[in-house]
Amino acid sequence: MAHRIPVIDADECIACGNCEQVCPEVFRLNEALGHSEVINPGGAPEEKIQEAMDQCPVQCIHWQDE
Ligand code: SF4
Incomplete structure (x- = not known):
């Protein structure tokens, strides 16, 4: 069965933190990296x-x- 994973385009990310707020199990805002x-x-x-x-x-x- 095909499995898919989420990937972030770091160049496009504006570091708003929404993804971490909605789903902290998967996403984390890395303030040092800025995305x-x-x-x-x-x-x-x-x-x-x-x-x-x-x-x-x-x-x-x-x-x-x-
Ligand atoms: S922090 Fe998350 S929701 Fe915000 S721009 Fe970056 S990837 Fe998108």
Whole structure:
């Protein structure tokens, strides 16, 4: 079965922190780097990850086939 993981386009990320707020199991804002990171791609159900993606103001979180 195909599995997909979320990836963040770090160049596009504006470090707003929305993704971490919606889904802290998967996303964490790295203030030192100035963008968010995927800390645990399988840490939450896809629906919750999708919700974080939908709330990203610059739409820079995407699904990638593993
Ligand atoms: S919601 Fe989008 S812009 Fe905001 S920190 Fe997360 S990845 Fe970056």
